[in-house]
Amino acid sequence: MISSTTFYLLVYVWIAIAILIFPLVLKIVAPYGRHTTTSWGPLINNKAGWIIMEFPALFFFAVFFLFGKNHHNLLPWIFFSFWMIHYLNRTLIFPFRLRTKGKKMPVTIVIMAFCFNLMNGYINGYYLGSLSEQYALSWLYDPRFIAGFLMFCSGLAINWQSDNILIHLREMGETGYKIPYGGFFRYISCPNHFSEIIEWSGFALMTWSLPGLAFAIWTLVNLMPRALHHHKWYQATFPDYPADRKALIPFIL
Numbered sequence: 328m329i330s331s332t333t334f335y336l337l338v339y340v341w342i343a344i345a346i347l348i349f350p351l352v353l354k355i356v357a358p359y360g361r362h363t364t365t366s367w368g369p370l371i372n373n374k375a376g377w378i379i380m381e382f383p384a385l386f387f388f389a390v391f392f393l394f395g396k397n398h399h400n401l402l403p404w405i406f407f408s409f410w411m412i413h414y415l416n417r418t419l420i421f422p423f424r425l426r427t428k429g430k431k432m433p434v435t436i437v438i439m440a441f442c443f444n445l446m447n448g449y450i451n452g453y454y455l456g457s458l459s460e461q462y463a464l465s466w467l468y469d470p471r472f473i474a475g476f477l478m479f480c481s482g483l484a485i486n487w488q489s490d491n492i493l494i495h496l497r498e499m500g501e502t503g504y505k506i507p508y509g510g511f512f513r514y515i516s517c518p519n520h521f522s523e524i525i526e527w528s529g530f531a532l533m534t535w536s537l538p539g540l541a542f543a544i545w546t547l548v549n550l551m552p553r554a555l556h557h558h559k560w561y562q563a564t565f566p567d568y569p570a571d572r573k574a575l576i577p578f579i580l
């Protein structure tokens with residue numbers, strides 16, 4: 328089994344990679360969904376792509392947690408439940424709800440996202456299942472736990488609401504794009520991305536852990552550029568796009 332020193336070194340390297348590639352990700356438009364292109368190589372069915380790329384976050388997180396030794400402690404089980412609620416939806420429910428008939432995404436994106444989810448599932452599952460021994464029951468009253476819990480729950484609620492609004496913009500069989508309204512779309516173009524960032528920042532705060540922080544940073548690095556690219560695309564595509572709507576952060580960005 329990997330030593331804790333090696334494990335933390337690995338997580339620091341993982342964080343450093345995220346920070347280093349951020350300027351690149353800001354420039355390169357991730358080619359899936361509305362930005363799909365054939366110039367990234369062969370394509371795969373969109374729903375299948377989602378299931379394959381999200382699966383490691385569900386599976387490896389659960390395996391590394393469940394084969395750990397922290398099962399006498401309640402707190403890691405609470406964190407485990409939050410992670411599983413999010414990823415059971417994202418891996419096994421969300422892809423089947425998508426109205427993306429006939430749409431495809433590049434295999435390269437699926438492979439990259441698979442590796443990304445494998446790493447994040449591993450570091451968080453292994454940490455919570457085996458390395459974290461600091462969580463006494465009194466952690467439930469710690470301001471970091473309470474604030475993180477509130478952020479995670481509100482992030483999850485906004486994420487599900489926003490995903491739902493987007494999915495229902497299309498009738499069954501439709502593939503085009505419309506301007507979304509309602510919920511946090513009143514303020515920003517991408518509340519699904521905004522809320523996902525809030526969610527995993529909350530998880531990092533409530534676990535007060537390096538792997539949690541690594542995942543929050545990676546989520547920001549992935550989703551801030553995607554929201555900026557979506558916002559630009561909306562403005563270029565719809566002449567009547569609401570002028571006061573920001574991209575990612577209400578009233579700010």
Ligand code: NDP
Pocket residue numbers: 359360361425426427430486490493494496497502503504505506507519520523545546547549550553
């Ligand atoms: P998008 O907003 O690009 O798309 C979500 C779904 O809604 C797609 O099926 C899309 O169709 C459809 N859709 C979006 N906008 C419109 C519109 N204006 N009109 C009609 N249909 C629309 O979200 P992502 O694919 O980027 O992400 C999906 C979820 O996964 C989000 O909740 C996101 O936060 C999460 N995610 C998390 C990551 C992380 O690092 N933790 C990384 C990536 C995603 P189509 O596919 O045809 O465009």
